[in-house]
Amino acid sequence: MTDLTRTFLSVPQAAERVGMGVPAIRQWISRGHLPVVRIGRRVFIRELDLLIAERDTRRRGGKRRPSPPTD
Numbered sequence: 001m002t003d004l005t006r007t008f009l010s011v012p013q014a015a016e017r018v019g020m021g022v023p024a025i026r027q028w029i030s031r032g033h034l035p036v037v038r039i040g041r042r043v044f045i046r047e048l049d050l051l052i053a054e055r056d057t058r059r060r061g062g063k064r065r066p067s068p069p070t071d
Contacts, residue, residue: 007046008044008047009044009045009050010043011026011029014047017047018050018051025045029045033057035049
């Protein structure tokens with residue numbers, strides 16, 4: 001059995017794993033939906049974090065959260 005907390009994926013591997021494009025994964029990272037581990041200039045994603053982010057996105061229906069009304 002694989003320990004998902006110790007399995008690290010590159011951004012392209014993560015995109016392939018969840019059937020998304022690399023730009024979408026990078027958006028998740030930049031928006032703070034997906035934590036990463038940086039080693040030098042390389043970025044790695046824990047597989048467990050990827051699966052959690054994917055689950056949370058599906059729960060939201062893949063849509064953005066509505067922004068609060070401005071007065």
